[in-house]
Amino acid sequence: MSNTSENPITEVHTKNIAQYYRFHSHIYDATRWSFLFGRKTLVEEIPSLPTNARILEVGCGTGDNLIQLKQRFPNTQITGIDISTDMLGKARTKITDPAISLKRRRYGAINLNEEPYDLILLSYSLTMMGAGYPQIITELKNDLSKNGYLAIVDFHTSPLPWFRKWMKINHADFSGELYPLLKESFSSVQTSFHNAYLGLWNYFLFIGTQN
Template sequence: MMDTEHTDSDSYNGSVEKYYRFHSLIYDATRWSFLFGRDDLLDGIPDLSSKPRILEIGCGTGKNLSRLQYYFPDADLVGIDLSSAMLEVAKNKFIDSNQVKLIQAEYGADDIQLEPFDLIICSYSLTMVGDNIEDVIVQITDGLNPHGYIAVVDFNTSPFGWFRQWMEVNHVDLSGHLLPLLNKYYRPVISEKNDAYWGLWSYFTFIGQHS
């Protein structure tokens, strides 16, 4: 019997991997124009304990991990991403560093065993997860140390159906489903929504604590 759920997941992951083979070449040069709030998210991270363990899910080209090296010079940093092309770009940022570990995989895969983290960051990655988003949120919760933090910046929604459909073509869900889920599983420390391009879409910043 065909495992439909597994097959659908493999098909989606393969589609995302293909998408980023090209976009990895232009990602850092172009995404500043619409991935808003990434710097503000890192600026809002609370103080962490000495030698924290930090994970970024969907680390892409390593932009956030590079800044996290500056913020937390004694941290154990791990980045995970589906796209081998994006990770190849990221590796070039950390050639001389043993502080950062990069993993090509789907977060939560059975063959990936990770110790708990003090902070898990998701920067414009959760709206690309698909229908099993709540399962991923639960996995993130399980992957945090007691009183650990999740930090998320991502798209929220748009009042324009044509724009939501266009973003869906680009593997992004603009249904506004994420903030309610995050508030369900975490105690908010920061929760802000902002408009982009005069209301074409909204995005949010969320930092919450696992309690």
């Protein structure tokens, strides 16, 4: 995994997110099912991976995606990273498989000295990084193997200014800027957009490969 000299995710933002999830880690699994749509579908729609594939989830949270990934791809080595100690603590209570490792990392800030990944998954984490997307996308391209897949489910935008403002208070970017950059930077294998709550906001699923 490549090292970044000027990581766009600031220390201040990292501390704010960690503080945010200090409380939300206790209610995350009980509440996010009603808000973070498409996570299970994304895992189900990832194409086949080679035996002994290497998988990375950036922003693994309480670990549900990691468990589903291991069920879908049993002969793989999986790493989940997150900046929240509290969220990782919840994940460790669920995960006992030695093939799944959990690490507290700010993506791109520390060189993990690892080979490129066959799959990198981000589930509602990119729009919460509070940083310039171009540099993060560069990191993803560096960390993804030549024939690997990038799988993302995330917020897109909302037609309602008050809702976009409210979500910004909750550290989520609803500007709609993320998807066009992904489309430009990766070759789409599958892309779909979906409305939530009759169009209160929309989200997208994206599976892509290196250009």
